Amino acid sequence: MIDHNTIERIQDAAQIEEVVSDFVTLRRRGVNMVGLCPFHDDRSPSFYVSPAKNICKCFSCGEGGSPIHFVMKHEQMSYYEALKYLARKYNIEIVEKELTNEEKQQQSDRESMLILNEYACNYFVKTLHSHPEGRSVGLTYFKERGIREDIIKKFQLGYSLEERGAFSVEAQKAGYNIDFLLKTGLSFGGEQNRPLMDRFRGRVIFPVHSISGKVVAFGGRILKKVENVGKYVNSPESDIYSKSKELYGIFFAKSAMVKQDKCFLVEGYTDVLSMHQAGIENVVASSGTALTHGQIRMIHRFTENITVLYDGDTAGINAALRGIDLLLEDGMNVKVVLLPEGEDPDSFARKQNAESFHRYISENETDFIRFKTDLLIEEVGDDPIKRSGMISNIVNSIAIIPDAITRSVYIQECSQSLKMPERVLIAEINKIRKRDWDKRKEQKNRVSVGTSVSPKAHK
Ligand SMILES: [Zn+2]
Structure with missing residues (x-):
């Protein structure tokens, strides 16, 4: 109180x-x-x-x-x-009186889960730095990957012991409730009074911080080679964690995103760490899945400029073409950087400092529509059927850009590079926009009919 x-x-x-x-x-x-x-x-x-x-x-x-x-x-x-x-x-000291059992009970599940995650995070950090196994296995792994001490501390990287229930036992001793150990997904099992097992055992730990810095989930990477076991496991979805709403690194990136008015998007945890280490802090990771509207909105609140970094191989290039339309639709300025062949953001950033990294970016950053157009032109060649497919593909991307001026700039450019009259492209884009508009209107109608009908259905 x-x-x-x-x-x-x-x-x-x-x-x-x-x-x-x-x-x-x-x-x-x-x-x-x-x-x-x-x-x-x-x-x-x-x-x-x-x-x-x-x-x-x-x-x-x-x-x-x-x-x-x-x-x-x-x-x-x-x-x-x-x-x-x-x-x-605001550095105001609060003198709290100890909560009674009843008051503790009243704290919501959500709060309890966050408190437990905080405890787990500290436990994994302590294990990494102080436990012999943590040091010899976990810390050695991070050191071998060239991750600096300050970065390990900043991102609260940790280690979970190999022993089946080491963490679960400790947490219960410290008074944490089995229910919440299961709900957060830190532990599993425990049926018929059997002991709980640790989800992350034998793994190095990457805590996932929410935009306000709370630990809402963990990612764990296994270090041994075990058959039929995924390299990474993550916390399951819960009351405090929805994968599609979080972005790895956002808490540590937000002020740099505002200062630089730009956000770099990468795929994995270690990409984010290596870039921070090179002095680039305005970076978040999508954790390998396509971005959702919720995640894009989160970025958009800090900047409208996003630069996506991709591996320079074919798989990377194909990945670059997917999932970008959603960014355009939200009115973001999207740029793409292909890294040198054989490099991913992690390996590349480890060879750079902030200055050389920024130089590479500014020399290689391409506007997304331009990137896509050049790439498709090269791929399609003179085949007329493929060519028309390509044009409609590009036109579709331009059509979803909300800003009319931006659209018209792209139309002019594409008209030249595709050797198509502007008016043809404009007509095509207007057709798509009209179709999408009709579709949205229809959906809206359906929703409003739905809501006005449903209360009656309850009676
Ligand atoms: Zn509002």
């Missing part, structure tokens, strides 16, 4: 623009500041922050309120948690 005086001190200290800008990039507009709303699918800034009134409000979805309200809503925290969060941010 927090006493009344402390609550007042927190309320006085918390400045709305400082609180919001930890999560949303704000720009001045008159006496207010504006940014993309974090609570709905916002494409033009509708989220207003008034430093004078110390409140925020979205003029599209209506969400907003005081700094405490914003933190509660954005971080899905209780009132009490939000106060603690703000107290930490």
Whole structure:
């Protein structure tokens, strides 16, 4: 519990623009500041922050309120948690009284799972640095991969012992509930009073931090060669973790993303680590799956410029063509960099410093539509049927770009490189946009009919 005086001190200290800008990039507009709303699918800034009134409000979805309200809503925290969060941010000391058993009970599952993950994260870190097996197996692995001490600490890398239930036993001794060990996926088994087993045993650990820095999941990489066992395992989906909503590295990238007004997208954990080590911090990893709208929105709140790094082999090039349309659709400026053949972002970054890395990027960065066009032209050659397929492929990508001016720039360019009259491309693009618009309208109608009908169905 927090006493009344402390609550007042927190309320006085918390400045709305400082609180919001930890999560949303704000720009001045008159006496207010504006940014993309974090609570709905916002494409033009509708989220207003008034430093004078110390409140925020979205003029599209209506969400907003005081700094405490914003933190509660954005971080899905209780009132009490939000106060603690703000107290930490403003260095206000809280004297807490010990929670009674009843109060402990009342803490939501979500909070309990996050507390357990925090404990597990510290346990794995301690094991990596202090346990003989952690040092000889885990730490040696990271060192051999050339990962520096400061990066290991920053990303809270850890190690889980080989012994079947080493962590589960420790956690239960420390008072953590079996339910939450199972719900977070840290442990499994335990039926009919059999002992719990550790999901990550014998693996080095990569904690996944949410945008506000909470550990919501873990990735574990196995070091031994074991048949029928995946190289990586991840925490299962849970109340606190949805794979499609998180981006590895976002917490450590967000301020650099704002400063550089750019985000690098890579695939794996180690790509992110190596780039940080080379001094490039505005980088996130999609963990090998195509980006979702939710993930793109998260990036878009900090910058609209995204550069995707790919391996320079054929598989890398093909991957480069997939999943980009979603980025274009969200109005992002998408660029592509192919790395030298045989390199992935991890191996490449390890040979660079920040300066040489940036030089390579600026010399090799290609606008996505241009990249795609050049690539397809080369691939298709003179075959007329393939050629028309290629043109419709490119036209489809241009058609989903929301901004009309950007679209027309691409149309001009493609008209030249594809040797097609502009008006033909424009007609084709308009046809696609009309079709998509109709489709969306139809879906909207269906949704609104659905919602107006369903309450009756309950009666
Ligand atoms: Zn909104």
